[in-house]
Amino acid sequence: MARAAYGLAHECIQLLRGYGHRLYGARVIVLAGSGNNGGDALYASAQLARRGAAVTAVLAADHQARVHSAALNALHAAGGRSVLASSQHGHALPCDAELIIDGLVGMGMVGALRGSAAELVQAAQVAKERGSLVVAADIPSGVNADTGEVDNPAATIDADVTVTFGCAKPGLLLAPGAHRAGALRVVPIGMENALTEHAIPVLVAGSGEEARRSWPRPQPDDDKYDRGVLGIAAGSTTYPGAALLAAGGALAGPIGALRCVIGQASSAAGILARYPEALVTPTFEATGRVQAWVVGPGLDTDDRAERTLRNVLGARLPTVIDGDALTLLARMIAGGFQLRAGAHGVSDAANPVAGAGIVLTPHRREFARLITALGKPGESEHPLAAARRLADFLGVTVLLKGARTLIVSPGEIPRVNLTGSPALATAGSGDVLAGLLGALLAAGCQPHAAAGIAAYVHGLAGQRAELNGTVTASALVRELPTVVARLVNPLRQLDTSCRKGTAGVSSPLRIVHT
Incomplete structure (x- = not known):
C-alpha cells in the first residue's frame, strides 16, 4: 500500500x-x-x-x-x-x-x-x-x-x-x-x-519497443521474394480507390513486391500511375507468386467477387479478409460454407485444403454479421468475449476495429491497441490497415503479432495525420513512411504521444517507478 x-x-x-x-x-x-x-x-x-x-x-x-x-x-x-x-x-x-x-x-x-x-x-x-x-x-x-x-x-x-x-x-x-x-x-x-x-x-497492450523488435528487416542476401510478395484483390467499379489505398498501406510495409488483381482497366491504370512498382493483373490466375493475400477492400459483393474470395482462400496462404470479403464470407457461411483456419489450415467441409493463418478485420457491423451467420448472436456479450468466441470457433485471428481495437487469436493472449484517434473512423482507413497487415504477413510475421503491429503503426499514423490536419485515408498513406522510419531506426525517437481529445483518447501507458 x-x-x-x-x-x-x-x-x-x-x-x-x-x-x-x-x-x-x-x-x-x-x-x-x-x-x-x-x-x-x-x-x-x-x-x-x-x-x-x-x-x-x-x-x-x-x-x-x-x-x-x-x-x-x-x-x-x-x-x-x-x-x-x-x-x-x-x-x-x-x-x-x-x-x-x-x-x-x-x-x-x-x-x-x-x-x-x-x-x-x-x-x-x-x-x-x-x-x-x-x-x-x-x-x-x-x-x-x-x-x-x-x-x-x-x-x-x-x-x-x-x-x-x-x-x-x-x-x-x-x-x-x-x-x-x-x-x-x-x-x-x-x-x-x-x-x-x-x-x-488478460490483455496485453502493444508498445513501440515490441513493434520495433518484431518489424521484419531485409537481410544482406535477400531478394524481393525473400522479403515477401503480397497479393491484393481489391477495388471495383463502385469503389475504385480502395485498391489504391490498400496498395499504399502495403508499400509502407516490409514487402519486396506487390501484385494487384484489378479487373477494371481504369482502376489498374490508377494503381500504376501512383505506384509504378506494383505488378497489376486482371485475373487471379495471372497473379503469379505471392506469400500472402489481402482480399476484400472495395471488392463489391457480386458473383465475381465471391469467386475471387474462394480462389484466394483456396491458395492456402496467410490472408487478410477485409471489407466486402467479410460480407461475402458471412453470406457464404450462412449458406453452408465452413471455414476452419489455424496454424495449418483453411478448410471447406466439401473440399479440405491445407493453408495458413487467416486474419479477419471487421468493424462492429461486419462483426455482427459474422456472428449472426454462425448462429451465435450473443447480443449482450462483451466485444472481447465475442471476439474470442469467434476466433476460437473459426480458428482465425480477429482484429476487431473500434475505439480500442482488439486482436484475438486461439491460444494467444488478447491484445488491445492504445494508439489511434476517433478520427480514424473515416472512409478507406480500414483499406490502408488491411494493406499494411498483409505486408507484415507476406514478410513472415505470425498473424497475431502482425495484427498487433499493424494496428499500432496505423494508429500512430492516424495521430500524426490528426496533428497535421484532417484525417483521411490518403493522409494515413502519407504519414505511414515517417512512422515506419522512426519505428525501425533506433536512433530516431518514435513519437507515441496521444493528445486527450473530446472523445477521451488517452496517452499511452506510462510506468511510474517508485
Whole structure:
C-alpha cells in the first residue's frame, strides 16, 4: 500500500504542476470508500497534506463503517480533515478544489454505483466541469475493472489521469471504460504476476519497443521474394480507390513486391500511375507468386467477387479478409460454407485444403454479421468475449476495429491497441490497415503479432495525420513512411504521444517507478 500511495501522490503533484498549480495551499478533495482502494487514496492524500495541501476527505455514508481507519488517522495526523457525505448536500462537495482524488471503489465493483457513492461521483463531475482536476485511484469508480463496462454513465468518474497499481486492468484498456480513464499511469507494487494471473480476461497492450523488435528487416542476401510478395484483390467499379489505398498501406510495409488483381482497366491504370512498382493483373490466375493475400477492400459483393474470395482462400496462404470479403464470407457461411483456419489450415467441409493463418478485420457491423451467420448472436456479450468466441470457433485471428481495437487469436493472449484517434473512423482507413497487415504477413510475421503491429503503426499514423490536419485515408498513406522510419531506426525517437481529445483518447501507458 505504501508504494501505491507514493505513486498516486507523485502523479497528483505532477498533474497539479502541469496545470500551473502549486501544491502548497492547493485544495484537495478525496472521495474515500471502503477497503484498500480508499486506503490508498487516503494515504496518498496524507502525503499531500504533509507538503502543505489543504485536504478534505469525503466519506461515503454507506462505506463509513468499512473505511480504512489507519489511513484516515494518517490523514488527520498530517493536518487533513474528513467529513461524512450527506444527502442534504445533494450534488455539492464541501468546498471548491483544484484536485479531486477518486478512491470510492476499486477492482471488486460489480454493477452501477448507488446511494451516497453515486451522489459523490455526480458531485465530482459537476466540479470537473468547473475546472477541478480528477485523478482516479486504480480504476475510475463506476467502471468494471474486468470488462470496461459502464452501467450508469451519469454515476461514473471521468478522470484526467488514472493511477493504477501493479498492472493495467482490462477495464482501463477496453471501451467504454478506457474513455473514462484519461491518461494511464502504472505504479509497480511488487504484486504484478499475481494481479496479471487473476485479471479476467488478460490483455496485453502493444508498445513501440515490441513493434520495433518484431518489424521484419531485409537481410544482406535477400531478394524481393525473400522479403515477401503480397497479393491484393481489391477495388471495383463502385469503389475504385480502395485498391489504391490498400496498395499504399502495403508499400509502407516490409514487402519486396506487390501484385494487384484489378479487373477494371481504369482502376489498374490508377494503381500504376501512383505506384509504378506494383505488378497489376486482371485475373487471379495471372497473379503469379505471392506469400500472402489481402482480399476484400472495395471488392463489391457480386458473383465475381465471391469467386475471387474462394480462389484466394483456396491458395492456402496467410490472408487478410477485409471489407466486402467479410460480407461475402458471412453470406457464404450462412449458406453452408465452413471455414476452419489455424496454424495449418483453411478448410471447406466439401473440399479440405491445407493453408495458413487467416486474419479477419471487421468493424462492429461486419462483426455482427459474422456472428449472426454462425448462429451465435450473443447480443449482450462483451466485444472481447465475442471476439474470442469467434476466433476460437473459426480458428482465425480477429482484429476487431473500434475505439480500442482488439486482436484475438486461439491460444494467444488478447491484445488491445492504445494508439489511434476517433478520427480514424473515416472512409478507406480500414483499406490502408488491411494493406499494411498483409505486408507484415507476406514478410513472415505470425498473424497475431502482425495484427498487433499493424494496428499500432496505423494508429500512430492516424495521430500524426490528426496533428497535421484532417484525417483521411490518403493522409494515413502519407504519414505511414515517417512512422515506419522512426519505428525501425533506433536512433530516431518514435513519437507515441496521444493528445486527450473530446472523445477521451488517452496517452499511452506510462510506468511510474517508485
